Amino acid sequence: MEQSLRDLETAVTRLAADQPFALSWMIRTVGTGEVIGEDATRAVASFSTRKVSVLLACLALVETGELSLEDRSVITEEMKDGVQAGIMRNLSAGISLSLRDSLLQMMSTSDNICTQLVFAAIGSVRPDPLQWVNDYCAWMGLHATLHREIFPRTGDLTWSHSLDTLTTTTARDQSRLLEKLGRGCVDDTAAAQLMLSVELCAFAREAMLGLFTPALGVACTQIRFAEKNGRGLRSLSQVGLALSASGVPLAAVAAYAENIPTQLPSGLPGRVAVFDLFAELGLAVQEWARGR
Amino acid sequence: MVAEVRMLTLEECAAAYPQLRFAVGDAGLSGVVAESRADEPHDLGGIGKLLLGLTLAHLGQSHEGFLERSLTVSRDHRAGARTGTLRLMSGELQLSVEDAVNLVLSTGDGACVLALLDFAAAEGVDLLSEAGGLTSSLRLDAVQLSGLESGESWGEGLLGSATAASTCQLLRSLGTLDDPEDDPAVAGGASSEARQLLHGWMGKVFEPAGLASALPGYGPRRVRHQTLSGFELTAVGAQRGYSSALSLPNQAGEWVHVAAHLPPSSAGAHSPRDVSAVLGGLGLAAYLSTRN
Numbered sequence: 001m002e003q004s005l006r007d008l009e010t011a012v013t014r015l016a017a018d019q020p021f022a023l024s025w026m027i028r029t030v031g032t033g034e035v036i037g038e039d040a041t042r043a044v045a046s047f048s049t050r051k052v053s054v055l056l057a058c059l060a061l062v063e064t065g066e067l068s069l070e071d072r073s074v075i076t077e078e079m080k081d082g083v084q085a086g087i088m089r090n091l092s093a094g095i096s097l098s099l100r101d102s103l104l105q106m107m108s109t110s111d112n113i114c115t116q117l118v119f120a121a122i123g124s125v126r127p128d129p130l131q132w133v134n135d136y137c138a139w140m141g142l143h144a145t146l147h148r149e150i151f152p153r154t155g156d157l158t159w160s161h162s163l164d165t166l167t168t169t170t171a172r173d174q175s176r177l178l179e180k181l182g183r184g185c186v187d188d189t190a191a192a193q194l195m196l197s198v199e200l201c202a203f204a205r206e207a208m209l210g211l212f213t214p215a216l217g218v219a220c221t222q223i224r225f226a227e228k229n230g231r232g233l234r235s236l237s238q239v240g241l242a243l244s245a246s247g248v249p250l251a252a253v254a255a256y257a258e259n260i261p262t263q264l265p266s267g268l269p270g271r272v273a274v275f276d277l278f279a280e281l282g283l284a285v286q287e288w289a290r291g292r
Numbered sequence: 293m294v295a296e297v298r299m300l301t302l303e304e305c306a307a308a309y310p311q312l313r314f315a316v317g318d319a320g321l322s323g324v325v326a327e328s329r330a331d332e333p334h335d336l337g338g339i340g341k342l343l344l345g346l347t348l349a350h351l352g353q354s355h356e357g358f359l360e361r362s363l364t365v366s367r368d369h370r371a372g373a374r375t376g377t378l379r380l381m382s383g384e385l386q387l388s389v390e391d392a393v394n395l396v397l398s399t400g401d402g403a404c405v406l407a408l409l410d411f412a413a414a415e416g417v418d419l420l421s422e423a424g425g426l427t428s429s430l431r432l433d434a435v436q437l438s439g440l441e442s443g444e445s446w447g448e449g450l451l452g453s454a455t456a457a458s459t460c461q462l463l464r465s466l467g468t469l470d471d472p473e474d475d476p477a478v479a480g481g482a483s484s485e486a487r488q489l490l491h492g493w494m495g496k497v498f499e500p501a502g503l504a505s506a507l508p509g510y511g512p513r514r515v516r517h518q519t520l521s522g523f524e525l526t527a528v529g530a531q532r533g534y535s536s537a538l539s540l541p542n543q544a545g546e547w548v549h550v551a552a553h554l555p556p557s558s559a560g561a562h563s564p565r566d567v568s569a570v571l572g573g574l575g576l577a578a579y580l581s582t583r584n
Contacts, residue, residue: 087395092391095387100381101382109377155512234510262508268576276294280293283294
């Protein structure tokens, strides 16, 4: 392992130490097979970080020609029921979106009306869209990831909720998928392993660069993160693909903070400390990238 | 290092962040309860959308069916947008005027701003004049409107300057969702219906940054509040600064209003996370002041 990667491991381990919540994390350098992390096989609720795999599983059907990014569908009033995430729930029913735009909103604002539209599109060509996404994850080696719902009704959950009915994953699985995506953005063979083209991998990367609430890359000035967030009741997560200023994929990062107290002893909301940590994690990756 | 939210009192905020301008007011006769540099003019820097929303809500009451009319968010509008998520999308999008305003206030959507400005012009509405008339009737002498965004938008619509004191005065004039009575003398010509619309939009801000970013809560649950922020102005924050507005009820159910502006290139504020640490700390201090 390179010294700079060891330094990154030390830096992230220090960041994670003494936090009032549990952090499982993994970082994979793109194309080298090098991996660092801690507690990365812990099963966690994925919340919206699962949408990276939903995005890629849907794009695999675009690659086969069964779906088109220009396919259109209409938002109905019924789709708003139970939705907590996104911007479409506050707009009038009847808005027509292309599959391309539904995928972009699913990633940018984590819009769960758009997530329903994406699953409906998959369901138009596969009998069980949730099973298609689960099969895709299994094919990609995400053996600890189980998609259990189209979208979670977080408004019905308590802080101490069970994981039994929620989609679960691990930092290892999510970093594995993102590392494959990084290679797929620049290599035809790697893209084919994701059942995609280089162009569709690039589409996925661009969709993730449009995240409305970046956390890993929020303080970075020399690298960027194509990233996706996840928000539960007691958990916050962030997964991302670190890119050089010129867009070269550098590393896949997955971090899951669990059992976050609603409030710290100081009185600050617990989530504030997690977002500080995610920003510091992004800066640590930037420092590693500078020293390579 | 990333700046961290600090637990401070309102008075300590003034000392800790000497460049920060803010005013905290209540709905009672006492008016302003805390302030710092509140009468110093600053770029609207994020609260232009508040005045734009109020103007369009007012027009919606004086022109029957105005808010229900349909407009088109075009390729040109998306190309000119520097903020928001519709710029990521493709093709044309049909929205009602009300839905477009909703997206301006909830996500600072620049594409919707440009579509609204074009729509108003096509209808023969002079938005700048209408907004100027409203600020005059509300006796907001410190608000100076200089023009409309044109060609490109940072989600503001209106350009000009204000003071923290004048924005706080505006928030007080608008009252709250809980106001049972319409008091035209206080509202300065903004009808009860227009104010209710504005309150509804300010209650749906997507993942608010700024003053609301460190309010107590977890997951999708936060203490009750309404807000606006200039987080969306990150791209030009270094030139224009960051304004934010917040209203929240105290323990007696009476609403407290906060307006703040962090000037461009403030010491120590280098990233959106740093900006939110300052403004979020002030918002938390305001919340804690309502608990005493």
